[in-house]
Amino acid sequence: MKILKFGGTSVGSAERIKGLTDIVNPEERQIVVLSAVAGTTNVLVEIGKAYLNGKKDEAKQLIIDHKNKYEALIKELFSTENGYKHGKELIDYHFNLISSLSNDLFTPIEEKIILAQGELMSTTLWHLYLQERGIQSVLLPALDFMKIDEDNEPLVPFIKEKLEAILAEYPDNTLFITQGFICRNFFGEIDNLRRGGSDYTASLIGAAIQADEVQIWTDIDGMHNNDPRIVKNTTPIANLSFDEAAELAYFGAKILHPQSVFPAQRYNVPVRLLNTMDPKAYGTLISKDGGQKGAIRAVAAKDEITAIHIHSSRMLLAYGFLRKVFEIFERYKTPIDMITTSEVAVSLTIDDTKNLTDIIREVEDFGSVSVDQNQTIICIVGDFGANMHGYAARVLDAVKHLPLRMISYGGSDYNVSILLDSSHKTEALRSLHNRLF
Numbered sequence: 028m029k030i031l032k033f034g035g036t037s038v039g040s041a042e043r044i045k046g047l048t049d050i051v052n053p054e055e056r057q058i059v060v061l062s063a064v065a066g067t068t069n070v071l072v073e074i075g076k077a078y079l080n081g082k083k084d085e086a087k088q089l090i091i092d093h094k095n096k097y098e099a100l101i102k103e104l105f106s107t108e109n110g111y112k113h114g115k116e117l118i119d120y121h122f123n124l125i126s127s128l129s130n131d132l133f134t135p136i137e138e139k140i141i142l143a144q145g146e147l148m149s150t151t152l153w154h155l156y157l158q159e160r161g162i163q164s165v166l167l168p169a170l171d172f173m174k175i176d177e178d179n180e181p182l183v184p185f186i187k188e189k190l191e192a193i194l195a196e197y198p199d200n201t202l203f204i205t206q207g208f209i210c211r212n213f214f215g216e217i218d219n220l221r222r223g224g225s226d227y228t229a230s231l232i233g234a235a236i237q238a239d240e241v242q243i244w245t246d247i248d249g250m251h252n253n254d255p256r257i258v259k260n261t262t263p264i265a266n267l268s269f270d271e272a273a274e275l276a277y278f279g280a281k282i283l284h285p286q287s288v289f290p291a292q293r294y295n296v297p298v299r300l301l302n303t304m305d306p307k308a309y310g311t312l313i314s315k316d317g318g319q320k321g322a323i324r325a326v327a328a329k330d331e332i333t334a335i336h337i338h339s340s341r342m343l344l345a346y347g348f349l350r351k352v353f354e355i356f357e358r359y360k361t362p363i364d365m366i367t368t369s370e371v372a373v374s375l376t377i378d379d380t381k382n383l384t385d386i387i388r389e390v391e392d393f394g395s396v397s398v399d400q401n402q403t404i405i406c407i408v409g410d411f412g413a414n415m416h417g418y419a420a421r422v423l424d425a426v427k428h429l430p431l432r433m434i435s436y437g438g439s440d441y442n443v444s445i446l447l448d449s450s451h452k453t454e455a456l457r458s459l460h461n462r463l464f
Contacts, residue, residue, distance in 0.1 A: 030241045032060040032207060032229035037244055037303045038149050039065030041103035044156060050244065050306050051202065053162055058203040058232060061153060062225040063145025064100070067093070071145055074125060075138040083129050094122045097148070104152065110159035114152060121148050140217050143170075146206035146225075154204050164202040167193060173210035173228065175218060181210075181227075183290065187235040194236070205232075226287035230298065234290035241291055241298045243283060248302040249311030250275060250282055252325040253460045257453055261460070264325055265309060266317040271324055271408050272298070274442045278327045278406035288313065323409035323418055326459050328452055332364065332402040333380050334432060335387070338372045339394025348393070349373065355389045364404060365435045365444055374433055376404065376446060399432065403452045407443045407459065411436070419443055425462035426455050 031051060038044050038061055051059060063071075070093045077086035101114035121144045128137045150166060157164045172189035174182045194203070207225020212218035220227045226243055233241035247255075249263035250272065267275070269292035276285035282300060291298045291313075301310040341348060352373065356363055359382040366375040377383075383398075390396050407422050419436055422443050433446035447455060 028236060028238050029055065029057045030060060030229045030233045030238045031057055031244060032225050032242065033062065033244045033303065034225060034246075035062045035065035035068070036246045038062065038153070041100050043303070044104060044149075044153055046303070047153065048157070048160065048162065050303065053164075053202045056201045058167070058205060058238075059153075060205055060207045060225055060229045060232065061146065061149045062207050064097075064149050066096075067145035067148070068142065071125075071141050075141050078129060078133040078141075079138065086129060087126070090122055090126055094118060097122075101152070104156055105159060107159055110155065113155050113158075117151055117155065118148065136216055139219060142219060143206075143209040143217050146209050150204050150206050157202075162202070163200065164204055165197050165200050167203050167205040169206040169209050169228065170211055170217065173220075173231070175210055175212055175220065177213040179212075179218075179221065181220070181231050181290070183231065183235055186231060190232065190235055224284065226284050227290075230287045230290040230296075233296040233298075234294035237294060238296055241296055242301055243287075243298060244301050244303045245282055246302065246304055247282055248305055248308040249300045250325065252464055253456060254326075254328060257456050258460045262464075263308070264311050266319070267311060267313045267324065268317045268441075269313060269315060270439075270441045271317075272311075272313040274406060274408045274439065275325055275327045278329045278404060278408075278442075278444070320410050323407060323421070323463050325408050326456060326463070327406050327408070328456060329364070329378065329404045329406070330449060330452070332376050332378055332404050332446065333383065334374060334376045334399040334402050334446060335390065336372065336374045336397045336399070337390055337394050338396075340371055341394065352390065352393060355386055359386055361386065365433055365446060367433050367435060376402065376433070399448075401449045402432065402446055403449045403455075405445050405447070405452070405455055405459070407445075407463070408441055411440055411443060421463060422459070425459045429455055429458075 033047060070089060074086045074089050077089065097118045101111060101118065105111040105114050125141055125144060128141065131137060154164055154166045172186055172193060174185050176182055207228040208219050210218055210220055229241050229243065251261040251263055253261045255261045269288055273285050273288045276283045276288060295315055298313040299310055302308050361377050361379050361382055364376045364378060387396055409418060411418055426445065429447055429451045431445050431447050435444040
C-alpha cells in the first residue's frame with residue numbers, strides 16, 4: 028500500500044481537486060492524506076483569535092467571507108444538482124459549527140476544534156466529488172486512529188492497531204481518504220500534530236502500516252540543491268538519505284518538515300517528493316541508502332536566527348558550566364540550533380525568541396552576554412564523514428569574502444553550518460552554488 032499526501036495548494040481550487048483523479052490510481056491500494064484547502068487554516072486561526080479576544084463581530088465576518096469562498100468552490104467542483112446539494116450541506120454544517128462556538132466559553136479546546144474543520148471539509152469534499160464521478164472511496168476519519176500522548180508525541184502502536192482494524196473492514200476497497208494534521212490528544216480531545224502537519228500524518232501512517240512508499244505531493248518537483256527563489260539554475264536531487272533530507276528540511280528546505288522524516292526513517296519506509304503540476308517528474312526519493320558517498324548534495328538557509336554569545340572566565344578548566352547554561356534553555360523550552368565553544372566562551376543560536384529577555388537575564392549570572400539578531404544559518408549537506416577530506420575547505424573557500432559569525436563542523440557526518448548576518452544571505456547562497464555545483 029502507498030500513502031499519498033497532498034498539501035493545501037494541491038487542493039487549493041476546484042480545478043486542482045478535480046486534478047487529483049489524474050494522479051491517484053483507484054486500481055492501486057492507497058491512502059490519500061489531504062491538507063485543508065489553501066488559505067483555510069490561516070483564516071481558521073484568525074477566527075479562533077477573534078473568539079479568544081471577544082471580537083465576535085470580527086469572527087462572524089471572517090466566517091461569512093470564507094464560507095462565500097467555499098460556496099464558489101463547490102459550484103465549480105460539482106456538475107450535478109445532487110453533488111452540489113451534498114457539498115452545500117457539508118459546508119453549511121461545518122461553518123454553522125464554527126459559528127456556534129461563539130456561544131460557548133471559548134478555550135484552547137474550542138480553538139483546536141475550529142482548526143480541525145479545514146481538513147474535515149477538504150477530505151469530505153473530495154470524497155463527495157469522487158462519488159459524483161462514480162469512483163469508489165472510503166473516508167477514514169483521522170480522529171478514529173491518530174492519537175498523541177501527554178507529551179504530544181504520536182502513539183504509533185495505537186495508530187497501527189486502530190488503522191489496521193479499520194482497513195480490515197474494507198478488504199475489497201483500494202482508495203482511502205483521511206485528514207492530515209488533526210488527531211486526538213491523550214484525553215480524547217480534538218488536537219493537532221503541530222510539527223509537520225499533514226506530512227507528519229502521512230509519514231506516521233506509512234510507518235504504522237509499513238507502507239511500500241510515502242509520497243508527498245507539492246507544487247515543486249522535489250528537493251532542490253539550493254533555494255530556487257534566490258539562486259538560478261538549481262536542480263532537483265534525485266536521491267537523498269534520510270539523514271541528509273532531515274538536515275535540509277530543518278535548515279530551511281520548505282518542501283518537507285524535518286519531523287515528518289523521522290517516523291519513515293525509523294521504520295524504513297521510503298519517502299518520495301513529487302510535483303502535482305508535473306506528475307511525470309521523478310522528484311526526490313528519500314531512503315535509507317539514498318545518499319551519495321563523497322559528495323556535497325545541497326545548500327539550505329534558515330532565517331530569523333538569534334545568536335547569543337557568553338564570555339566567562341569561570342568556564343576555564345571548569346566542569347558543569349555548559350550544563351547550567353543549557354538548563355536555562357531547557358527551562359524555557361527553547362531549542363538550540365548551533366553551538367561553538369572556546370576555553371572561556373560559548374556561542375549558540377536559537378530561532379524562538381519568545382523568552383529571550385528572561386533567558387538573557389539568567390545567562391548574565393554566568394558572564395558577559397552579547398546578542399546578534401537578524402542572522403541566517405546556511406547549512407551545506409553532503410558526505411562529511413571522518414574519512415572524507417577537502418569538502419569543508421571548499422565550503423569555506425566559497426564564502427571567504429563574507430564575514431562569518433560561527434562555523435559548526437563535526438557534530439554530524441552530513442552537514443557544515445555557517446552563521447552570518449542575513450544581509451549576506453543571498454550572496455552566500457549564490458557563491459556556494461557557483462563554487463560547489
